[in-house]
Amino acid sequence: MSSYGQLCPVAKAAELLDQRWMLLVVRELVAGSTRFNEIHRGVPQMSRTLLSRRLSQLRQHDVVSRQETPDGPVYQLTDAGEELRPVVEALGTWGVRWLRSLAEEDRDPAFLVWDMSRNVNTDALPDHKTVLALTFPDATVSLRHWWLILSRAEVDICDEDPGLDTDVHLTAPLRVFVPVWRGDLPWHEAVVGGELELQGAGPLVRAVPRWFRLGHFAAIPRP
Amino acid sequence: MSSYGQLCPVAKAAELLDQRWMLLVVRELVAGSTRFNEIHRGVPQMSRTLLSRRLSQLRQHDVVSRQETPDGPVYQLTDAGEELRPVVEALGTWGVRWLRSLAEEDRDPAFLVWDMSRNVNTDALPDHKTVLALTFPDATVSLRHWWLILSRAEVDICDEDPGLDTDVHLTAPLRVFVPVWRGDLPWHEAVVGGELELQGAGPLVRAVPRWFRLGHFAAIPRP
DNA sequence: CAGGATCCGATTAGATACTG
DNA sequence: CAGTATCTAATCGGATCCTG
Numbered sequence: 001m002s003s004y005g006q007l008c009p010v011a012k013a014a015e016l017l018d019q020r021w022m023l024l025v026v027r028e029l030v031a032g033s034t035r036f037n038e039i040h041r042g043v044p045q046m047s048r049t050l051l052s053r054r055l056s057q058l059r060q061h062d063v064v065s066r067q068e069t070p071d072g073p074v075y076q077l078t079d080a081g082e083e084l085r086p087v088v089e090a091l092g093t094w095g096v097r098w099l100r101s102l103a104e105e106d107r108d109p110a111f112l113v114w115d116m117s118r119n120v121n122t123d124a125l126p127d128h129k130t131v132l133a134l135t136f137p138d139a140t141v142s143l144r145h146w147w148l149i150l151s152r153a154e155v156d157i158c159d160e161d162p163g164l165d166t167d168v169h170l171t172a173p174l175r176v177f178v179p180v181w182r183g184d185l186p187w188h189e190a191v192v193g194g195e196l197e198l199q200g201a202g203p204l205v206r207a208v209p210r211w212f213r214l215g216h217f218a219a220i221p222r223p
Numbered sequence: 224m225s226s227y228g229q230l231c232p233v234a235k236a237a238e239l240l241d242q243r244w245m246l247l248v249v250r251e252l253v254a255g256s257t258r259f260n261e262i263h264r265g266v267p268q269m270s271r272t273l274l275s276r277r278l279s280q281l282r283q284h285d286v287v288s289r290q291e292t293p294d295g296p297v298y299q300l301t302d303a304g305e306e307l308r309p310v311v312e313a314l315g316t317w318g319v320r321w322l323r324s325l326a327e328e329d330r331d332p333a334f335l336v337w338d339m340s341r342n343v344n345t346d347a348l349p350d351h352k353t354v355l356a357l358t359f360p361d362a363t364v365s366l367r368h369w370w371l372i373l374s375r376a377e378v379d380i381c382d383e384d385p386g387l388d389t390d391v392h393l394t395a396p397l398r399v400f401v402p403v404w405r406g407d408l409p410w411h412e413a414v415v416g417g418e419l420e421l422q423g424a425g426p427l428v429r430a431v432p433r434w435f436r437l438g439h440f441a442a443i444p445r446p
Numbered sequence: 447c448a449g450g451a452t453c454c455g456a457t458t459a460g461a462t463a464c465t466g
Numbered sequence: 467c468a469g470t471a472t473c474t475a476a477t478c479g480g481a482t483c484c485t486g
Contacts, residue, residue, distance in 0.1 A: 002477085005268050005328045007335060007401050009318030009440045010250045010311055016322070017314070018241040020479075027233045036448055045228050047480050052449055061322070072447060079446065080321040087317055088233055090310045091240070095232030098303040099239070099284070105228045112230060178230050217232045223302065225457080243459075259468055270460050275469060295467060450485075457478080465470075 016061055017084075021046045023091065025054045029064065030085050031118065031216075034074045041114050096182060096217040107174040109136050109143040110159075112181060116212060117148060117155045124210040125150050132208070133166040138173040150211065168200035168208055183218025239284055240307075244269045246314065248277050252287065253308050254341065254439075257297045264337050319405060319440040330397040332359050332366040335404060339435060340371060340378045347433040348373050355431070356389040361396040373434065391423035391431055406441025
């Protein structure tokens with residue numbers, strides 16, 4: 001956290017926030033994660049050691065508070081932290097508008113599914129527990145198959161067959177589904193193009209697109 | 224510029240922007256600097272080598288364009304770059320509200336005077352060329368004395384006596400003047416407290432505060 | 447689950463010298 | 467003025483192992 005030696009508020013803010021992973025940790029907190037492992041699920045490629053350091057730094061600057069509870073520590077944004085929301089929003093808005101090209105390694109299925117799980121439109125779900133199987137044919141074998149167990153109470157992610165009946169099976173290459181999730185490609189266009197397939201009972205299949213809100217920045221207009 | 228391996232727009236934007244000095248370079252461009260050395264004057268502690276690298280990266284991502292002119296190369300924000308303004312604004316707004324404590328080394332007189340020079344309210348200046356001498360008693364000897372030569376056409380900075388008649392002499396420790404410039408301490412309060420002194424003809428002295436707009440984020444309300 | 451301590455390797459920033 | 471090339475030194479992040 002070496003200093004820039006400048007009095008400018010941008011410099012002082014950057015000193016804290018431009019450190020590696022820092023903005024993504026803040027993104028997770030802004031998104032509502034509070035537990036250490038919950039935050040880490042949003043930044044799985046970050047080492048836990050570093051996450052710990054970053055959280056300490058945020059606490060030192062009164063951006064985050066930490067409270068011990070019977071269930072373990074809970075991290076929460078302070079008033080100062082809450083006001084970082086516009087920063088993250090501005091950054092994401094800019095990113096989705098102007099940084100369109102994604103490298104292969106950016107299409108991490110683990111993050112994608114985790115992001116899906118926290119953008120479930122619980123109101124639109126069927127009354128009963130529903131199992132949505134996901135297959136990304138172009139992903140590494142170990143990251144190719146996922147299951148989302150959806151109910152109004154909670155959403156579970158499995159990376160191995162949970163042994164439940166699958167209600168709907170979604171198959172699409174990451175090359176297609178990631179742009180859909182980011183809002184670069186309309187859902188129906190991917191379906192018509194034949195690259196996004198849905199199998200299951202008709203009414204359920206038609207309802208699937210409403211089960212999710214898509215990624216946070218999908219609705220941002222593009223240049 | 225190693226990748227975060229995430230599809231999230233915040234992550235993609237951070238990959239580019241969270242690199243050391245990057246946001247401050249963007250700040251300079253947003254502030255209107257276009258020439259290499261002009262940009263560097265805003266980030267004097269950054270090595271020119273690194274500034275060169277950062278500008279290349281910004282060009283690679285179509286944030287900045289570079290045009291050869293008879294006077295030399297000119298850097299300008301593209302449409303994408305122009306849209307980084309909200310990011311810098313959000314960051315600075317947050318910084319000035321929540322990061323109040325400045326270390327000694329953050330009160331760099333060189334940056335301060337440079338920032339003053341580009342926040343001159345030319346409309347409020349006297350008709351004739353005016354020399355404002357600045358003394359920061361608590362600064363290192365070599366950074367203690369400055370002169371601003373103010374006219375409606377241009378503003379010049381000198382770090383040694385230009386040999387012109389001084390119209391107004393401002394004396395204040397950085398410990399006081401930097402908070403004034405950041406908007407943490409009202410100008411008149413510093414004067415009343417006796418720590419900000421102005422010497423010169425009465426009408427000129429009274430006009431000085433109107434010659435500057437103060438730092439860009441000085442007017443942001445504080446929590 | 448939630449980390450702290452340590453060590454090592456990769457990155458990368460800075461200094462220096464050089465070019466047109 | 468406006469950079470580039472190269473080398474080195476310091477930093478930082480990740481992996482590993484450990485704790486309660």
